[in-house]
Amino acid sequence: MDVTRRDFLQTGLTAGAVLGFGQPTLALAALAPAVEVGNPLEVYPGRDWEKVYRDQYKYDSSFTWVCSPNCTHECRLRAFVRNGVFLRSEQNYDSHKVGDIMGNKATPSWNPRGCLNGYTFQRRVYGPYRLRYPMIRKGWKQWADDGFPELTPETKTKYKFDARGQDELLRATWDEAYTYAAKGMMAIAKRYSGDEGKKRLLAQGYPEEMLTHWEGAGTRTFKCRGGMGLLGVIGKYGMYRFANTLALLDTHVRGVGPDKARGGRNWSNYTWHGDQAPGHPFVHGLQASDVDFNELRFAKLHIGMGKNLVENKRPDNHYFIELMERGAKIVCIVPEYSPPATKADYWIPVRPNSDTALLLGVSRILMDEKWYDAPYVKRFTDMPLLVRTDTLKRLRPEDIFPGYTQPDMSRGASMTRQGLTPEYRKKVGDFVVWDAKTNAPRAITRDDVGDRMTEKGIDPVLDGRFTVKTVDGKQVEVMPLFEAYKIHLKDYDLDTVHEITHAPKELIRRLAKDIATIKPVAIHIGEGINHWFHATLVNRANYLPLMLTGNVGEMGSGSHTWAGNYKAALFQGSEETGPGFKGWVAEDPFHPNLDPAADGKDIQTHAHSYDEEVAYWAHGDKPLIVNTPKYGRKVFTGTTHMPTPTKVMWFTNVNLINNAKWVYELIKNVNPNVELIMSTDIEMTASCEYADIVLAANS
Numbered sequence: 001m002d003v004t005r006r007d008f009l010q011t012g013l014t015a016g017a018v019l020g021f022g023q024p025t026l027a028l029a030a031l032a033p034a035v036e037v038g039n040p041l042e043v044y045p046g047r048d049w050e051k052v053y054r055d056q057y058k059y060d061s062s063f064t065w066v067c068s069p070n071c072t073h074e075c076r077l078r079a080f081v082r083n084g085v086f087l088r089s090e091q092n093y094d095s096h097k098v099g100d101i102m103g104n105k106a107t108p109s110w111n112p113r114g115c116l117n118g119y120t121f122q123r124r125v126y127g128p129y130r131l132r133y134p135m136i137r138k139g140w141k142q143w144a145d146d147g148f149p150e151l152t153p154e155t156k157t158k159y160k161f162d163a164r165g166q167d168e169l170l171r172a173t174w175d176e177a178y179t180y181a182a183k184g185m186m187a188i189a190k191r192y193s194g195d196e197g198k199k200r201l202l203a204q205g206y207p208e209e210m211l212t213h214w215e216g217a218g219t220r221t222f223k224c225r226g227g228m229g230l231l232g233v234i235g236k237y238g239m240y241r242f243a244n245t246l247a248l249l250d251t252h253v254r255g256v257g258p259d260k261a262r263g264g265r266n267w268s269n270y271t272w273h274g275d276q277a278p279g280h281p282f283v284h285g286l287q288a289s290d291v292d293f294n295e296l297r298f299a300k301l302h303i304g305m306g307k308n309l310v311e312n313k314r315p316d317n318h319y320f321i322e323l324m325e326r327g328a329k330i331v332c333i334v335p336e337y338s339p340p341a342t343k344a345d346y347w348i349p350v351r352p353n354s355d356t357a358l359l360l361g362v363s364r365i366l367m368d369e370k371w372y373d374a375p376y377v378k379r380f381t382d383m384p385l386l387v388r389t390d391t392l393k394r395l396r397p398e399d400i401f402p403g404y405t406q407p408d409m410s411r412g413a414s415m416t417r418q419g420l421t422p423e424y425r426k427k428v429g430d431f432v433v434w435d436a437k438t439n440a441p442r443a444i445t446r447d448d449v450g451d452r453m454t455e456k457g458i459d460p461v462l463d464g465r466f467t468v469k470t471v472d473g474k475q476v477e478v479m480p481l482f483e484a485y486k487i488h489l490k491d492y493d494l495d496t497v498h499e500i501t502h503a504p505k506e507l508i509r510r511l512a513k514d515i516a517t518i519k520p521v522a523i524h525i526g527e528g529i530n531h532w533f534h535a536t537l538v539n540r541a542n543y544l545p546l547m548l549t550g551n552v553g554e555m556g557s558g559s560h561t562w563a564g565n566y567k568a569a570l571f572q573g574s575e576e577t578g579p580g581f582k583g584w585v586a587e588d589p590f591h592p593n594l595d596p597a598a599d600g601k602d603i604q605t606h607a608h609s610y611d612e613e614v615a616y617w618a619h620g621d622k623p624l625i626v627n628t629p630k631y632g633r634k635v636f637t638g639t640t641h642m643p644t645p646t647k648v649m650w651f652t653n654v655n656l657i658n659n660a661k662w663v664y665e666l667i668k669n670v671n672p673n674v675e676l677i678m679s680t681d682i683e684m685t686a687s688c689e690y691a692d693i694v695l696a697a698n699s
Contacts, residue, residue, distance in 0.1 A: 115314035134177035222264035227654025247608035263608035279539025298556030306528025361497030371516035376550035384460030520557035
């Protein structure tokens with residue numbers, strides 16, 4: 001008879017059970033009642049098994065540390081150590097104890113701080129990709145050993161400059177790495193200095209405009225970048241200190257004095273990433289408006305555009321939840337039904353890159369329905385300033401008032417608090433409004449806002465067109481900027497905005513009504529806006545409905561962007577403390593202060609380096625020059641922003657290969673012309689794989 005394995009096991013188990021229960025002792029044990037426990041939290045028999053879990057969290061010591069993986073939230077966490085190994089981190093719940101030298105302290109609402117990046121940082125510290133020693137690319141080392149011969153198409157292939165990612169990285173000692181790097185820099189600086197260096201660069205195809213800031217120095221082909229420098233000013237911004245110190249190498253190579261010595265180029269950070277709103281400087285002259293996130297919860301109407309406060313800004317997004325707890329209305333404007341859209345009172349779906357049209361349409365509704373805050377618009381915006389219709393430029397007092405002289409502003413806020421210099425004030429000039437009380441033009445300064453305007457008895461009009469007589473006798477039509485906006489916004493009626501954005505008409509109008517009737521209103525924009533073309537237009541359009549309704553300058557209001565929400569320390573300069581941050585990145589390398597107890601005021605600074613936008617490297621290492629069919633060769637890159645050819649790249653804490661768009665072009669056509677690439681990081685990245693020298697950083 002055939003017996004399957006299943007039949008055999010079933011028969012065996014049944015027989016075993018019968019035999020077992022046939023023995024009195026086993027039968028009674030099997031039928032014994034379970035142990036009764038009154039309160040298992042007070043006492044419970046047989047708890048030895050819990051020791052396994054207790055031992056998991058047992059530690060020998062702990063310490064606090066500030067987490068800076070790749071953001072500027074700077075969360076203070078507590079690490080736990082066992083057997084000399086960093087096991088885990090937890091939130092420290094001590095944010096309310098943080099204070100400044102004046103005694104100001106944060107509120108308990110800042111607790112807790114920290115996110116999954118910080119909780120798992122030990123994986124980066126001990127992980128398989130951790131860099132533990134320097135490495136030199138095999139082909140580059142051979143090139144150095146051969147005396148740094150001229151790079152031709154043949155030698156580039158021989159030493160694998162055109163196949164960096166396929167070459168081998170050789171382990172090196174720190175002394176070897178530093179020595180090879182120094183020798184390479186000396187050779188490259190010499191090769192591209194002076195008349196011979198100029199001939200080489202032009203022969204390699206670089207346009208002559210790129211030699212504007214080269215100034216004969218090969219060191220100006222050196223590009224240094226401290227990635228996300230605020231994560232560690234001393235170490236990461238030390239790259240810019242090094243760029244400034246390269247002036248010493250220039251004196252060695254060219255034999256020039258300190259006055260003519262040139263350092264390297266400082267590659268930018270946030271500008272290329274697009275984390276910050278590039279359009280904000282257009283509006284208020286500041287790099288970005290990014291409030292302390294503690295302020296987020298005071299808004300009564302929160303509008304999120306291209307920003308995800310559910311999954312991102314994790315240490316601080318509990319304030320987004322507090323908005324709901326406090327009864328605020330939340331509006332989410334994104335193409336997809338995103339996580340924050342699920343929390344919103346209503347979601348406005350829009351076509352990608354059509355946000356500007358939506359905001360301009362809302363602004364038109366506010367103006368057409370007269371839902372704007374006229375006193376605020378008159379007193380705190382540029383809407384009343386007169387514009388000439390013949391030139392579309394602002395009317396200046398000296399245009400219409402003979403012998404006009406600028407009033408003294410030395411005691412005003414512009415000069416005493418905002419840093420306006422007499423030279424720049426003279427360049428910016430003053431403005432003109434049409435005064436309703438006198439029915440005539442009146443000159444005002446940038447300090448004449450709010451109560452100061454009222455004290456002068458000026459009531460500027462917002463609507464209408466007027467005629468003024470210039471000092472040379474011409475009759476010129478002028479209008480307030482508010483009137484000009486009414487003309488501009490005629491193109492953004494509700495039907496047109498719906499056609500452009502695909503947003504429902506009723507929601508567009510509802511948004512306008514909410515902005516007009518709820519205060520305070522805040523618009524928060526993120527990388528979903530700032531990383532794309534025409535971001536400047538969206539950034540600027542954000543301010544229009546807020547300015548019209550008086551939602552700038554009040555707690556819980558304004559337009560703010562994603563920039564990490566700075567918690568990092570950036571030591572500012574002052575008369576009492578010296579140059580501050582500049583004293584670190586731009587200390588005069590020819591007059592360094594070697595006294596460890598020196599006062600900050602004793603640090604001498606001198607900028608030998610020159611800033612450069614890294615985007616030019618990512619644009620084929622060329623400026624924006626176009627051969628147009630009609631006008632011929634046109635150079636669109638301004639003189640102040642003109643890049644120099646890139647021959648050395650040294651960067652830290654940044655994965656340029658990962659950041660770059662169109663990376664294939666860089667790897668295949670741009671980087672083979674770069675003669676030394678150095679990456680400093682704590683982990684092996686794609687940029688390390690394509691580098692010539694890799695330096696391991698501490699964590």
